[in-house]
Amino acid sequence: MAHSDASSVRCSGLSFAWPDGTVVLDGFDLAVGPGRTGLIGLNGAGKSTLLRLLAGELTPAAGSVRVTGETGYLPQNLVLDTALRVDEALGIAHTRAALHAIERGDASEEHFTAVGDDWDVEERARAALDQLGLAHIGLDRTIGEVSGGESVLLRLAALLLRRPDVLLLDEPTNNLDLEARRRLYDAVASWSGVMVVVSHDRELLELVDRIADLRDGEVRWYGGSLSAYEEALAVEQDAAARTVRAAEADVRRQKRELAEARVKLARRVRYGQKMYDTKREPRVVMNARKREAQVSAGKHRIMHTEKLEEAKERLDEAVEAVRDDDEIRVDLPHTAVPAGRSVLTLRELELPYGARVAGFEVRGPERIALLGPNGAGKSTLLRTITGELEPVAGEALAHVPLRCLPQRLDVLDDRLTVAENVARFAPAATDNRIRARLARFLFRGARADRPVATLSGGERFRASLAALLLAEPAPQLLMLDEPTNSLDMASVRRLTVALESYEGALIVASHDVPFLRGIGITRWVRLDGELSPLDPGEV
Template identity: 60%
Template sequence: MRASLSVNDLSFSWPDGSTVLDGLDLGVGPGRHGLVGLNGSGKSTLLRLIAGELVPQRGSIGVDGTVAYLPQDPGADPDQTVSDVLGIADTLAALGRVEQGSTAIEDFDVIGDQWDIAERTEAELARLGLGHLGLGRPVSSVSGGELVLLSLVARLLTRPSVLLLDEPTNNLDTAARERLIDIVAAWRGTLLVVSHDRELLNAMDDIGSLRGGSVRWYGGGFDDYEAAVAVEQEAAARAVRAAEADLRAQRRDRIEAESVLATRRKQGEKAWAEKRMPKIAMGNYKRRAQVSAGKLRGVHEDRIEDANTRLIEAEELVHDDREIRVDLPNTVVPSGRNVLTLDGVRPAYGSIELDLEIRGPERIGLTGRNGTGKTSLLRTITGDQAPAAGSVRAHVPIRLLPQRMDLLDGSLTVAENVALIAPSTTENDRRAQLARFLIRGRAADQPASTLSGGERLRATLACLLLAEPAPQLLLLDEPTNNLDLPSIRHLVEALESYRGAFVVVSHDQRFLDDLGLTRRIEV
């Protein structure tokens, strides 16, 4: 099948010189294709390159037809309306003028072939459960999940032949995810999806794993991919064990050979000292022995080098399973201590009205439909928004991890960001704590603006937990957005190590199950 999307010898580096992609080749035809890989492997960068948002240093990109691209966090000006986000405001205005009798060429140019845009927009909004949103509604009043869906509708209205989606289930509640998956299942063009959402990835025809600068494809959805990788990893682990055993054996053989050579050398030295044979014959014997010993050593060195090469190659096939371990005694909350009291709190946006008492190191999951006001509630707890009703009493230091993870100053390095939030710590202490979050060496000196989703999460968590005063109540708003599965595991590890209380807003049921919550509250 002819590829409708092809990438050849694609290379891209950030201005600081860090290489993201180097000589990547990729080709996909019509169908639903999932793309997975570690955070920082270049998945989002690849989509931006295909969409034309970034320019490669080398290589070519070929697309058969038109491309539509939905980024991870589709932002919007708060002063815009729904029709502005959908990109149809000017077309609707021109249609209105024509209906009132306008014959201006400019109006017909704006409309083009979009005479049915109002009807198509209404149908797409209804299909994604957004029929209740008026076209004149301000974007500032819609939830993060609704904004993602509106941005998707805007792309669908362009009728693209190639659709690129980057973490499209971010901020979506269960019903919205199901509608999105229905749209994906019905897609008839070429679809390339970067996601960590297992249910969405299971709707794919195949899964591509971007690792080590190349993409390897696996047939079927994510469950099939995971099963295939598990078999490969088991074989890779066996290969490592075999290579290690071979290397040990080659080293033992070399030691034994050196022992034999040492014995021969002593015998030769003794014969020389006792003058058992003519001097010329003894000289020839010595030279032959030296040549033989050199060859033997060379053979064993070559075998050891070959064994070591096989071990390195085998180890490269084994995926990295490093773990986060956090030890921050100042975040400890004793059992029974008052942490937070909410009395009839109603946030400025949404329909929540909540009484809540948190004591000790409780772990609470907060779930609910998009637009109910969960994010607004978290901002009310931190004091960033005044409540529409009720009172908030915080008894311990609080920190919030927002949806967009925009707490870091992109112009500063990771280490410099930590220094801002924890000025009394030493450079060595800061770097030691960053290492616990798997940010080591050069990574700590990397500008925050160049971090991937998983790297940004770990750096932001490090800043939050190392802040002064140390937070004893952590609020997390959709923290798994933009994260690959290993990064979600790292987040779970960090929260397992955290010894304070936390409230997490999430639509990711598997993530919530892994956290070992003490309570779940649905609003």
Template identity: 55%
Template structure:
């Protein structure tokens, strides 16, 4: 059993290269695929699955293949989603007395299909679901687990997973991790989930169209990359120093040559030497000066090339350092109270009080009312009963990151939410979000996923009045690892209260929570 890529190149219709002459071989074990949003993680998985046609090169699977996309298609019923509907229906007809040959052929050797599917559903925490259950009544997380169960029932040798933990609650994530740990064949998973990447045997990074292999789980990969980045940044500093030195030498040479030229001109005007001698001396001086200028200009260009090469080795995941004093909330201030609040459509009654800069996580299974609580707290959804009092300015960081006008620049979007702020002040703050100088004038529609996150964070956190309560709903879904790091850095600088829904345990640990509330 094996999954392989041989000299595979993939280009988009616009001509952009996603993967360039990639060769990789995945043997038995657990392999994690990482990379920035848009780097080509999903493309690599789809190439292995044979779902995209390469520009050149080949992909090969030795063994039975199962592929779980980010948003798997589901049938009308649980049985249809598991791929056993026809077999179960035929078995029921036989049990009711059917002697049709077609029914027996449909069942084949799968006489224990109900028992097998029941065992698989139980393993994934879905044992309560009847095979004829309508899929429309289930949550997005249950859709993912059922689609995974259907793949596992085929007993694949090679299992490909693309961001499988998105939309999974804590219990579902735990069961999926168990599947990953115990899968006996070749498992390749593209993910930004550090908890999932902690249980793989090695990491494959997709970057700039190439792949690179790192032995060990995510922590080992992160340590290696951090050490390399420290060395790369040191090389940039050295190259910058060399370029400054060469530029100074070129400037000094220009001054010396100018002085020599003025001296020669003076001697010529005074006619202290024969005309032919002065002419020869002038020509020799011009040749010498030209050669000297040329040599030193080449030294400057060489130093500039060295700096460009050094900068290319530095990843665009620098740290965000912001100072947001206006978001600070005194510890004695009551931020939010929800008294005997009955959440709409859930039947849940909630009492909640947030004091000062508390950092609170809402955790619990999908469908327990977490998002409804957030919308109720913000006044976006009326409760069926009870009282909600929001006592400070609040802002919402939505999962879809759709708060910006995509036709405007970053700086214009920020100015719209902070109309009285000085332009210089806005640009200074945007520089802290890594949008320095002309980068702040990029149109939002041209931004990458990571840039869009940073621009959204800047717009939300720099708004007027400054938000003293920030509400986040599954903010790490679909973010790459560098973007999650930037989100954590910005939230650590935030001095107000946080109310966050997330199933990402590593992310919640990084936020240094005050408390968690089980829904």
């Protein structure tokens, strides 16, 4: 796919704020040339907003956005009209209708104008669909007949058909199953124009040429893929930590020297007063010496005070360079499950939407990865295990307390604070006990009093996880449904560390294989009509 080397994206002095006054970008500059750029950053840093500004969906309050070449944009939350035909979604319906009219013998000029030079539009459309694993989808079918993951790939196929010079992708692998993700990886790897992709998907970010890290309203550039970025960042952070230690030592030294200067000044004042009292020297000489000593001491004190302030400023700058890598700590003894203990039994289970589980047993602190294509019934299975859905037949028996964190993160009440939400799950716990435990989930002090409605995606996830894990009785079986969707990379790392110290049984439905490997999965299963064991080597 050939693209112009002149294609580029430029932002100059870009400023944008939401109607409530929340500033997202202020005087922001950015220049992106050909190649694949991975845009990363914490939840709430403004990545999706920046992509919408580049795509022209939002208007900046100040500054300019200049995109050279045609732009294609794949938003994070894609909503397509279910009544649309596939050829309409691909943007070729008008051309295709004219082509068919000509084939039927209608030689009207309007049809030839509509077709232009695009005589192979159907072949190109089918090739684009085939590239993304959608060859089975006919051009005359409607969007309502395809899955959510397929509709994302369909939108990408439409973009590829247009051959844009600049491609903007916002979390494109969200809601895609493993097979669909691999198709998307191939499409990204073969892209030769300008691409800016916002993602937390490690495998996808290994395909980019450079990383743009959006932090505190500025972008820092790192050459290479995600692995190269993490290596460079580790070196940076080691150096930053050493700078902090040196700055702390300097502040201590300046404090000590200032204290010593004050002691010397006090001694001089006492000595001068003693000489004055005993009148050993003429009064004029003593007064002159006193004034000289006061001036000298004042300068000395000011010099040390300034040095201390400078040392404190250097320390503040050094601390700012060190990233907040606080980790969630989940040392909850009541969640532990002894090895061999029966945790969950599924017998002749038939799910509401057709999938079946003949027999399945979870024992001890097993860590089970639940994989399968979109629409296979993974979420339905988890909801049936919790009792939220009634099975069509068979039974799901939980032998320990359990909790499930759904994809929608709707376990919290937006009207309540973080602390109040946790109190709903543990009504017998005191406020002090709740706050002490919330601190382990990085909700310290006033952060625990924030209304849930004001939390970012990563914070909301952390609060939901806290509410479930701090519930009484403590869950000895924790089920997570696509937990890494819409989490930034720092939040994924925090979740991974948190789950490392969880001592209960885990069932995690996810397409994020690097995350699953990171949390120490002990058994892999696939749901596709039936539940079957999966060899880790096949994943």
